[in-house]
Amino acid sequence: MARSDRPVAAVDIGGTKIIAAVFDGNGAMLSRIYCLTLAHEGPARVIKRLNQTIDRAIEKAGLQRSRVAGIGVAAAAIIDINRGLVTEAPNLPRWRNVPLPALISGEFNLPVYLLNDASAAALGEHRYGAGRGLNNLIYITVSTGIGGGIIIDGELYNGTDGCAAEIGHMVIMVDGPACNCGRRGCLESLASGTAIGRMAKERLAYGETSIMRALAGNVIEDVTSVTVARAARKGDMLALDVIRTAAGYLGIGLANLVNILNPQMIIIGGGVSSMGAMLLGPARKAIKAHAFKLPASTVRIVRPALGMDAGLSGAAEYARRKGRIAA
């Protein structure tokens, strides 16, 4: 049996949780285990917990480690694919040049393939989800931060070092709001969940009327993008306006990508994207307003088909493809 037909494990590590899974050779999920990242404990403890989670997923799938062909690792991080390093990770404190693949493969004696989490989701959606059969697509995840993945010619585009598709850190407003990356005016600082929460808080502090104040128990500091979404669904004018503003910025970022990459599809995932039409409507309008006619009329803006498991599916697919090349 070819190595690529054997089961593969996948793990998705983010700032909040770690999810591990095992997939068979056809991409069907055999098991799924999750635990909290507890990122504040630092890399060593997190990696120990990550290895335990993979181990439990393999066990739950009823497999011996030796039956697994490889492990795909999707991390919310800036990856150096050539040296096998997590170079930096805004949501994983103290991760600096961590040789994550070596620290996992040392435990399992299996080949480990590291990639960015949004790139993994792009690959998952392309192989099994909304983008099946397409040539070019962009996946963007809008949640606490904004990440991205790019498919070109039906393959994941990693760039030279493996850190391409940092869409959230495209500057669209010179000298704009401070971003988590330490710079200013990035798309993430204007259209992420964090940005939506910040804009709402600023306007509430300024005295604007809104049910968000009550929803947050009159503690403005507790308002988040979830509060904004809840208020907007109840028709709150301020909440709706904040979302419209963020969606407009999102649309400008997407229009830039449309002008630069002329893709067939942009898939908008991540927690904030569950706002649906409230967010996607104004974003689509902004794309029409800011991109050239031809590429703006070509691109389809859609929601993901795989939901939260796109990253896991993609990490497994990545391990399968890389294993095939290595075999």
Add this chain to the structure above:
Amino acid sequence: MARSDRPVAAVDIGGTKIIAAVFDGNGAMLSRIYCLTLAHEGPARVIKRLNQTIDRAIEKAGLQRSRVAGIGVAAAAIIDINRGLVTEAPNLPRWRNVPLPALISGEFNLPVYLLNDASAAALGEHRYGAGRGLNNLIYITVSTGIGGGIIIDGELYNGTDGCAAEIGHMVIMVDGPACNCGRRGCLESLASGTAIGRMAKERLAYGETSIMRALAGNVIEDVTSVTVARAARKGDMLALDVIRTAAGYLGIGLANLVNILNPQMIIIGGGVSSMGAMLLGPARKAIKAHAFKLPASTVRIVRPALGMDAGLSGAAEYARRKGRIAA
């Protein structure tokens, strides 16, 4: 003899001039003819002149038309590669959905391959110039406007419709200055030759002291990016500051590309790039400041090796490759 080894013709059509050339199978230039575009005369007359220019280049190369394998056409325009159309072209008035390849091949009875002029330059620099042997690179031309071309996996990246790499129309300043494309805050509106001229004029009109006033015969309206460059070379503080400002914006645009595409190289061509270190120094600094460490340390920022003929060379190379696929 394979079709691809035969000579190919190439033509580069911009808002100011038309240049046609013939290249042998190894990429050596056999002839070169140029004439003015006289774009205000409209598409029909310009295309007639373009066909005459190609004809004269073939004749000057001492060839029969039937000996030429095909014609590569580089146009300063938004191309629809699938339908063979120039859809729009900011510097070619009244060009709307012009079937340029059909109008040329109807005259010569040869296959015609249309691409964007900056994409052609990217291909030329990759095949024969500064980017030889690289996997990923971005070419950016900074002149009256800002255009781009992207090489991925050693091949020209056209996108879905053939209009990818419109780098100049990436918004980096929401609600920024008006751009030729009709929108606001595009990189082109902040870092092109036109933008440099405009910023200088605004500051002169505001009363700032500079030798630019004298260089332009005391007519502020006559100040262009060429005036700014001349004054800067003489140490004029205002001119130097305007260039530094534009270069900073250019660097932010390039940093966005570095974060999105993680390329091995960015080649900066076009008339404005002849300012050299005055422009590239601050641009390099801005890339370091605005891109992630890893991709910023990878990318090499260089000048083109082929100068003004990169587009012609690339258009010929494109015709050669496309001809090979068709053969």
